[in-house]
Amino acid sequence: MRFRQLNLALEKDDTNRFLPWLIAFMVLLAALSIAGMLMLHQISGVFEHGIQDTMTVQIPAGENIEADEKNVSEALEALKKVDGVLSSNRISAGEISRLLKPWLGETAGSDGLPLPQIIDVEVDRSSNLTAEKLNDFLSPLIPGATVDDHSVWLTSLVDTLHSTELIALSVVFLITLATIGTVVFTTRTGMGIHRQTIEVLHFVGAQDEFIARQFATRAFIVGLQGGIVGILLAAPILYLFDYILRNLEEGLLPRASLDISIWISVGVIVPAVALIAMMTARSTVLKTLKKMV
Amino acid sequence: MAEVVRFENVGLRYGLGPEVLQDITFGLEAGSFHFLIGPSGAGKSSLLRLMYLAHLPTRGLISLFGRDVSTLPHEQLPKIRRRIGVMFQDFRLLPHLTAFDNVALPLRVAGVRESEIRRHVEELLTWVALENHMDVRPPTMSGGQQQRVAIARAVIARPKILYADEPTGNVDDRIAARLMHLFEELNKLGTTVIIATHNEAMVRELGRPILKLNAGRLEIIPSNGTSLESSPDAEEAV
Numbered sequence: 001m002r003f004r005q006l007n008l009a010l011e012k013d014d015t016n017r018f019l020p021w022l023i024a025f026m027v028l029l030a031a032l033s034i035a036g037m038l039m040l041h042q043i044s045g046v047f048e049h050g051i052q053d054t055m056t057v058q059i060p061a062g063e064n065i066e067a068d069e070k071n072v073s074e075a076l077e078a079l080k081k082v083d084g085v086l087s088s089n090r091i092s093a094g095e096i097s098r099l100l101k102p103w104l105g106e107t108a109g110s111d112g113l114p115l116p117q118i119i120d121v122e123v124d125r126s127s128n129l130t131a132e133k134l135n136d137f138l139s140p141l142i143p144g145a146t147v148d149d150h151s152v153w154l155t156s157l158v159d160t161l162h163s164t165e166l167i168a169l170s171v172v173f174l175i176t177l178a179t180i181g182t183v184v185f186t187t188r189t190g191m192g193i194h195r196q197t198i199e200v201l202h203f204v205g206a207q208d209e210f211i212a213r214q215f216a217t218r219a220f221i222v223g224l225q226g227g228i229v230g231i232l233l234a235a236p237i238l239y240l241f242d243y244i245l246r247n248l249e250e251g252l253l254p255r256a257s258l259d260i261s262i263w264i265s266v267g268v269i270v271p272a273v274a275l276i277a278m279m280t281a282r283s284t285v286l287k288t289l290k291k292m293v
Numbered sequence: 294m295a296e297v298v299r300f301e302n303v304g305l306r307y308g309l310g311p312e313v314l315q316d317i318t319f320g321l322e323a324g325s326f327h328f329l330i331g332p333s334g335a336g337k338s339s340l341l342r343l344m345y346l347a348h349l350p351t352r353g354l355i356s357l358f359g360r361d362v363s364t365l366p367h368e369q370l371p372k373i374r375r376r377i378g379v380m381f382q383d384f385r386l387l388p389h390l391t392a393f394d395n396v397a398l399p400l401r402v403a404g405v406r407e408s409e410i411r412r413h414v415e416e417l418l419t420w421v422a423l424e425n426h427m428d429v430r431p432p433t434m435s436g437g438q439q440q441r442v443a444i445a446r447a448v449i450a451r452p453k454i455l456y457a458d459e460p461t462g463n464v465d466d467r468i469a470a471r472l473m474h475l476f477e478e479l480n481k482l483g484t485t486v487i488i489a490t491h492n493e494a495m496v497r498e499l500g501r502p503i504l505k506l507n508a509g510r511l512e513i514i515p516s517n518g519t520s521l522e523s524s525p526d527a528e529e530a531v
Binding site: 009012196197199200201202203204205206207208210290293 | 345346347348349367368370371372374375377379385387389398399402403446450
């Protein structure tokens with residue numbers, strides 16, 4: 001195959017020695033940013049679900065178990081009659097203890113610490129049912145019952161998470177710009193090094209596309225090499241992060257993990273960076289050659 | 294015969310420096326053969342660079358194959374260049390390619406089939422006595438060998454115009470005579486040939502019309518039976 005003999009011997013350039021490492025570093029940062037962004041998205045999704053559909057009815061602990069049971073049954077019955085309530089489920093004492101354990105420790109499930117009864121209420125937001133209305137309805141029936149609409153505090157939390165996602169996305173964008181800038185600079189340097197060869201190719205009638213293709217092919221290979229190294233560097237860090245998240249005490253944060261979709265998204269960075277490098281090199285060469293006679 | 298090269302009041306300066314070529318006006322008919330002579334620094338290489346489209350003139354008009362190069366779209370320049378063969382004074386061989394691949398370059402960029410390339414390149418390299426150096430890279434070749442590779446690369450695609458800058462400068466008399474014979478053969482087949490040289494004996498012997506440059510101005514010295522136009526300054530000299 002004679003194709004190799006047409007090339008500009010770009011692989012021997014000094015510029016190509018450090019470029020894969022620069023790209024690897026960019027890909028490492030991009031992989032961490034994208035994985036972090038997608039995990040934040042998972043968490044904010046869980047919170048958004050809370051904002052959209054649920055309210056919580058809290059009934060203070062009664063004098064004894066029978067009183068608690070009576071209050072909860074009355075509340076559940078009453079909730080069935082409210083327009084806009086789609087369903088209501090009692091949270092079991094065991095579940096409440098489990099959720100409170102991270103904050104209260106082993107005492108969360110002990111008899112010495114009376115816990116309130118909790119009812120999870122799924123609501124239809126289009127019905128204009130508000131926490132105040134539900135509270136006004138339940139208070140006369142079950143003294144001390146309060147309704148908590150999570151949307152008040154969850155909205156600001158979700159906003160914060162979305163802002164963080166945007167910051168991560170901006171970081172990915174900046175990394176992309178930096179990668180493009182690096183490839184432009186390296187390609188121009190390469191063109192300077194090979195100026196005489198490019199001139200000769202021009203004089204023998206080579207189309208600009210013919211010359212650009214050689215730089216683009218080289219940039220694609222370098223992008224692929226750098227991308228693979230970057231992902232190999234990122235993988236153990238992401239594994240460690242995933243391990244920590246999986247072993248977090250339940251209840252502190254909604255469950256988030258590096259699922260297959262996140263790994264695929266991170267894996268896509270490799271061909272993406274190779275393609276970006278290829279297209280950047282090609283357009284840089286074509287623009288530069290157009291300025292030549 | 295139609296003109297393949299036309300210069301009208303062409304001037305060239307590099308940056309803000311003085312004009313290295315002034316009011317150059319001439320035309321070359323298809324199939325003509327000219328020598329370009331003049332002392333060092335007279336502007337021979339600059340004139341050649343204008344002719345093979347390495348530079349655009351600072352002023353004036355240049356047309357190649359009947360087309361004004363200043364209005365030629367960038368994308369069409371390669372097509373024009375494929376009809377021009379250039380042998381550079383400093384050879385400009387690609388050091389990482391073998392002699393074979395250097396010579397094959399114009400055919401490869403034109404998309405010629407590999408079997409054809411091999412046949413033509415081997416034939417031509419044999420003709421310039423380099424059949425045993427096909428796989429040798431330029432840095433390990435002598436000056437004369439590199440020069441022959443450069444000539445072979447310039448003529449391999451049977452160009453319509455051939456520019457050669459000092460093509461016999463580094464070769465012995467036998468090879469020089471052979472190369473000149475090659476240029477004459479190409480010329481007989483219709484290639485317009487312009488040879489820049491300091492070799493006065495060769496110029497006298499072949500008796501071809503001469504483009505003589507002196508301090509950036511052109512003088513045209515026709516040979517018998519050759520009709521040439523000239524710049525206003527040159528007309529006085531002819």
